Amino acid sequence: MPAKLSVNVNAIAMLRNRRDLPWPSVTGLGRIALAAGAHGLTVHPRPDQRHIRFSDVPEIRALIDDEFPKAEFNIEGYPSEDFLQLVEKHQPEQVTLVPDDPSQATSDHGWDFAGQASLLKPVVARLKKGGFRVSLFSDADPAAMSAARDTGADRIELFTGPYGACFDDSAKAAKELEKLAKTAEAALAAGLAVNAGHDLVVDNLPLLMKRIPKLAEVSIGHGLTADALEHGMAGTIRRYIKACGW
């Protein structure tokens, strides 16, 4: 089975937050994504709520429960007490823990599983006790997978940023892809399932899927949102030209 697609709606929320208006609608576009075949929705609320607001989370939960009960909700973030209470309240199917500093512009590295074991182990145990599937954001490092497994998590999410960033240079991209593939193999051998995300786009997905056929899920937001704008622009201009009376 190919990897499932979870659509990250952070970029849509960021656009909405430019004005005190309800559009673009995070749940409205989430509905379009799920109706078009996406398998789930991802949010990554950050402490300053600069894109996803905590108030978006119950609305997305309700959208999935009421209209797409087979879809999954994936919430990503740093395991602060606020974040843990948010996920416990709104019950996503998957929680992805990411080692982001609050001031970070976006995610740019995975966990140090051995060095941060004392933080991760009790948090993973608490989330597992709550019935959540737990995934941990991970750099491409096959040697770290036994420590990842020892945290008690179910999955890792491979940080694909370095692969996405050099995709124009096929030799560099092949090297990054090989590191990701070796990490996925080590994770699977350790009993962890493997997700992937960050800077994935239509052009760099097929090679990733081919080299790591056992990927369980990819979460994609920035590139997918940019594509939605580009591919929807011509039809939108036609509607506005018509509204102008042409």
Ligand SMILES: CC(=O)[C@@H](O)[C@H](O)COP(=O)(O)O
């Ligand atoms: C963990 C990860 O790679 C994504 O969640 C990414 O961080 C999206 O977050 P932003 O939308 O804040 O860039």
Ligand SMILES: NCC(=O)COP(=O)(O)O
């Ligand atoms: N976990 C990665 C994610 O949700 C989306 O990352 P990006 O496509 O916005 O870079």
